[in-house]
Every structure is written in C-alpha cells, then in structure tokens.
Amino acid sequence: MGVYTRKNPFFSIITCTLNAEKYLEENLGSVNRQTYTDFEHIIIDGMSTDNTIKVIDQFKKKFRNKIKVVSRPPRGIWNAINLGNKYASGKYILHLESDNSLIGERVLEDVHNFLIENSFPDWIYGKIKVINEGGRIVGSFPERKIFQISSSFILNFFNFIPQEAMFVQKRVFDENGKFNEHLPTAMDYDMWLRIKDKTNWLFFNKSITKYRIHNESITGNPVFKNRNFNNQLEVQKKYLNWLEYRISFFIGLLSKKYNKNY
Numbered sequence: 001m002g003v004y005t006r007k008n009p010f011f012s013i014i015t016c017t018l019n020a021e022k023y024l025e026e027n028l029g030s031v032n033r034q035t036y037t038d039f040e041h042i043i044i045d046g047m048s049t050d051n052t053i054k055v056i057d058q059f060k061k062k063f064r065n066k067i068k069v070v071s072r073p074p075r076g077i078w079n080a081i082n083l084g085n086k087y088a089s090g091k092y093i094l095h096l097e098s099d100n101s102l103i104g105e106r107v108l109e110d111v112h113n114f115l116i117e118n119s120f121p122d123w124i125y126g127k128i129k130v131i132n133e134g135g136r137i138v139g140s141f142p143e144r145k146i147f148q149i150s151s152s153f154i155l156n157f158f159n160f161i162p163q164e165a166m167f168v169q170k171r172v173f174d175e176n177g178k179f180n181e182h183l184p185t186a187m188d189y190d191m192w193l194r195i196k197d198k199t200n201w202l203f204f205n206k207s208i209t210k211y212r213i214h215n216e217s218i219t220g221n222p223v224f225k226n227r228n229f230n231n232q233l234e235v236q237k238k239y240l241n242w243l244e245y246r247i248s249f250f251i252g253l254l255s256k257k258y259n260k261n262y
Helices: 021-032 052-062 077-087 107-117 170-176 187-195 222-239 242-258
Strands: 011-017 039-045 067-071 092-095 123-131 137-141 166-169 201-212
Touching: 011 021, 011 077, 011 107, 021 039, 021 052, 039 052, 039 077, 052 067, 067 077, 077 092, 092 170, 107 123, 107 201, 137 201, 166 170, 170 187, 187 222, 222 242
Parallel strands: 011 039, 011 092, 039 067, 123 201
Antiparallel strands: 092 166, 123 137, 123 166
C-alpha cells in the first residue's frame, strides 16, 4: 500500500477527528473546493459521539470517491496520524487537523506546481495563518526570514516547521518510521530532527493553512505551556550534542519568558 502510480492520487490529506463537529465542515469544505482535484481525504475518527460522522456523510454524498473514513477507538492524536499515514496512497501527505482548514481554493494547485518546478523534493513547508476561535487572523508563522531558509542547523534550536503547512512524500515516513506516540506534544519536532539530514527539503513562501488556537487545543492552550516546553527539551536532548542542547535550553528559557505565545 502507498506505492505511487498513475492510479493513485498525488496528495493524501489526513484529518483526525474526535467529536469535531464544531469546525469540521469548514475543514472539509476547504479541501473539496480545491481547483486541483487529484487527492484523497482520509478521515481517522475516534468513534465520535457528536455529529462528526453526520457532517462527514454529507460531504461523502457529494465527493464519494475523495473521502475515506476509518473509525476505531481513540488511542491519541499521534496514533491516529500514524494510522492515516498507513492508509495513505498518495505521493505527498498533508496532515490537516479537524479545527484547521486550507487557505483559498488554489493551495493544492500551487503546491503541486512548486513541487514539479523543484523536481519533487522529499518535503516542503509553507506558512500558516494563526486564527482565534472565531476565525480572526491573529498572526502568521514562520514570518522571520531566518526560519525560511530550510536550515538543519537552525532547526536544532527552533521548531519552525508548521506541520499543518507541510507536504511530505509518503516514502519518507515509510523509510524513517512512525511519529513517536509516547509524548503528547513535540512528536512532530522529533520527526523533523530525525529526517532533516537524510532528506532534501525546501521552504515554499505561501500561506497554506488556517491554524486555529483555542482552549481545547493541546498546543494552543497556555495551560500546557510548561509541559510543551519540557517535551521539546526532551526531544532536543535525544538528538543534539551536549553543547547544542545547552544552547537550545537557554534559548527555550528566553523564548518562554518573553514570548507569551511560546
């Protein structure tokens, strides 16, 4: 499963849901309005008890061949993402969580053209527009030029890769293993540090996704700030040498102190 042929879609978009009716229609609508249509949308649902399945079914009636649903008991978001990667059959994978959505109708078309122009790199990352619970844009990431140069060295100290705006060849996951499911956060950073020196990757200067922050979000809720910080340090300690880790530790402390959105 997952070997790309002409019969397979170019993109596999994976969305994990668990009682996600609040924002899911926006998510599904943003995907199915795309001008580029060579994609599959895989929904991994954790046995939702609200109207999530009803919302999905409404879209399946219109886009029957595009949407695939896998329902199973919830075992955490990263387990669901790993399962989605397993079911994906496209050349490139995008993880688009249920409370996020694509920006505009040409995102997939523009990404597809960029990938062709650059001879199909292993992965690319773009930018996200950060929105609040009501949908108002409150920021953009990554905005600083230093985070737009695809630097493996800088990635050691800052996780500037927004997973929600990242397109990865499926074979990268097949060759480098699953997301580590033992930590609630920083699993994406663990993967980026694992693959950064084994793959070729580029920055695409385009806003890909609306990333919603709200109190129900693990990364968006300030209550989890300390835990997220500690998880990132644990990941860095695993991959960096002693000096790099000490530098990253002090950078993290400064960011935590002066950046309220750290």
